[in-house]
Amino acid sequence: MRYRRFGKTEMLMSVFSFGAMRFLESEENAIATIKAAIDYGINHLETAKGYGKSEEYIGAAFKAGLHKLRDRLLITTKITPTWDAQTMRDLIQRSLQRLNISYIDNFDIHGINTWEHIEMVQKPDGCMQAVREAIDQGIIRHVGFSTHGPLAVILAAIETDLFESINLHYYYFNQHNEPAVQLADQKDMGVFIISPSDKGGMLYTPPEKLKQLCAPYTPIEFNDRFLLADPRVHTLSLGAANPDQFTSHALAWDNDQPMDAQELEILQRMNQNYLSLGSDRCAQCFECLPCPEVINIPEVLRLRNMAVAFGMEEFGKYRYKMFENAGHWFPGTKANKCTECGDCLPRCPEKLDIPKLLFDTHDRLYTKEGKRLWG
CATH class of the missing domain: 3.20.20.100 (NADP-dependent oxidoreductase domain)
Incomplete structure (x- = not known):
């Protein structure tokens, strides 16, 4: 040690x-x-x-x-x-x-x-x-x-x-x-x-x-x-x-x-693998926040990045179910609360179709509600 x-x-x-x-x-x-x-x-x-x-x-x-x-x-x-x-x-x-x-x-x-x-x-x-x-x-x-x-x-x-x-x-x-x-x-x-x-x-x-x-x-x-x-x-x-x-x-x-x-x-290989997301990759700049519906857009899209590029869907489901169930320990509403208001779109330097990606993430990762191990 x-x-x-x-x-x-x-x-x-x-x-x-x-x-x-x-x-x-x-x-x-x-x-x-x-x-x-x-x-x-x-x-x-x-x-x-x-x-x-x-x-x-x-x-x-x-x-x-x-x-x-x-x-x-x-x-x-x-x-x-x-x-x-x-x-x-x-x-x-x-x-x-x-x-x-x-x-x-x-x-x-x-x-x-x-x-x-x-x-x-x-x-x-x-x-x-x-x-x-x-x-x-x-x-x-x-x-x-x-x-x-x-x-x-x-x-x-x-x-x-x-x-x-x-x-x-x-x-x-x-x-x-x-x-x-x-x-x-x-x-x-x-x-x-x-x-x-x-x-x-x-x-x-x-x-x-x-x-x-x-x-x-x-x-x-x-x-x-x-x-x-x-x-x-x-x-x-x-x-x-x-x-x-x-x-x-x-x-x-x-x-x-x-x-x-x-x-x-290995690090280079991992970094390169993010390219498999193509034009849907969220670069985690956080410029899309705040969201009027209190969706934690960067965290939702980080889970999508991991699920799509690395096959980490089970992890994504594990974390996604915490939205709306963990207070300030894991803040944000679920991605299906998006009203497609477009407020985030002009702020995204990657020009992502954020509402489409939010709904896609919800479809991929929503399973059931969850909670933190300790309240």
């Missing part, structure tokens, strides 16, 4: 972090999975108040003997922003109790996704007052934020200079947040990548076309290498649900060097 300095926090963090949001089976399984992560060299466990019983299961692991390794482990937990300080004080104390620890190495404000959330963290007597007090008391050592928000909100959150690290979506199939990665690097912030294998493309179950394009690597290995070849990225979430789900990342956790000739050839 390789380790990287997590920005200005100065914490030396494994290039894979154990993302503990998928503990769905039992306390026994959770403890076994945590132990497996540590055995593979992972020294960072990441959870959140909102991840079901995750904090409790980590607390049970500490009670069962993990406390002996406390000085070797880095613990992150996350709590959504609150308007007042007292609510956040209470929530921090409850997380500490559930985790069965006396301090949190890295505390994240969970889900700065909207302009209202920016206002909440900047409020003088709001949640960040409680966080600052906890830092003074030694029960929080470093503070960052996680985000599923639009790029403008992410950049604004970074520019507040309230945070030492950022937890965000960025991977081969979604590079729109690259300016946020760059700004975070300029400010020497730790950069943690959310869910690179699942929401990065459901890469555990890739279609045959994607497997062929990434060969001789697996799609997971290619995406891991795409990210860890970038020195601005410090750690990737590995959301194992059981002890058997770690080793598919082994190639990358021992190799964080720049891409070699073979990997660059």
Whole structure:
């Protein structure tokens, strides 16, 4: 396992972090999975108040003997922003109790996704007052934020200079947040990548076309290498649900060097494959927004890009069903809400027939309604 300095926090963090949001089976399984992560060299466990019983299961692991390794482990937990300080004080104390620890190495404000959330963290007597007090008391050592928000909100959150690290979506199939990665690097912030294998493309179950394009690597290995070849990225979430789900990342956790000739050839092959979309390819410039019907046009057409060019229809269906069902965590209405008003058309530099592509995406990807794993 390789380790990287997590920005200005100065914490030396494994290039894979154990993302503990998928503990769905039992306390026994959770403890076994945590132990497996540590055995593979992972020294960072990441959870959140909102991840079901995750904090409790980590607390049970500490009670069962993990406390002996406390000085070797880095613990992150996350709590959504609150308007007042007292609510956040209470929530921090409850997380500490559930985790069965006396301090949190890295505390994240969970889900700065909207302009209202920016206002909440900047409020003088709001949640960040409680966080600052906890830092003074030694029960929080470093503070960052996680985000599923639009790029403008992410950049604004970074520019507040309230945070030492950022937890965000960025991977081969979604590079729109690259300016946020760059700004975070300029400010020497730790950069943690959310869910690179699942929401990065459901890469555990890739279609045959994607497997062929990434060969001789697996799609997971290619995406891991795409990210860890970038020195601005410090750690990737590995959301194992059981002890058997770690080793598919082994190639990358021992190799964080720049891409070699073979990997660059795969990258070029992947980039070239987008040409198969022809004149229907969305270049993800986001100039089409805002949409009067609140359709997240770039995200809808990104899913179409992946389905048509890479055969990733199952991933597209998995994500498409989240529209209208996940609030600010995955905003936007479904593509069939398009009224063909034409508002977006003159703004598209690619001159795409956006309404036609929206309806085509809905026909391809609509299956049923869905929801986030944790509400």
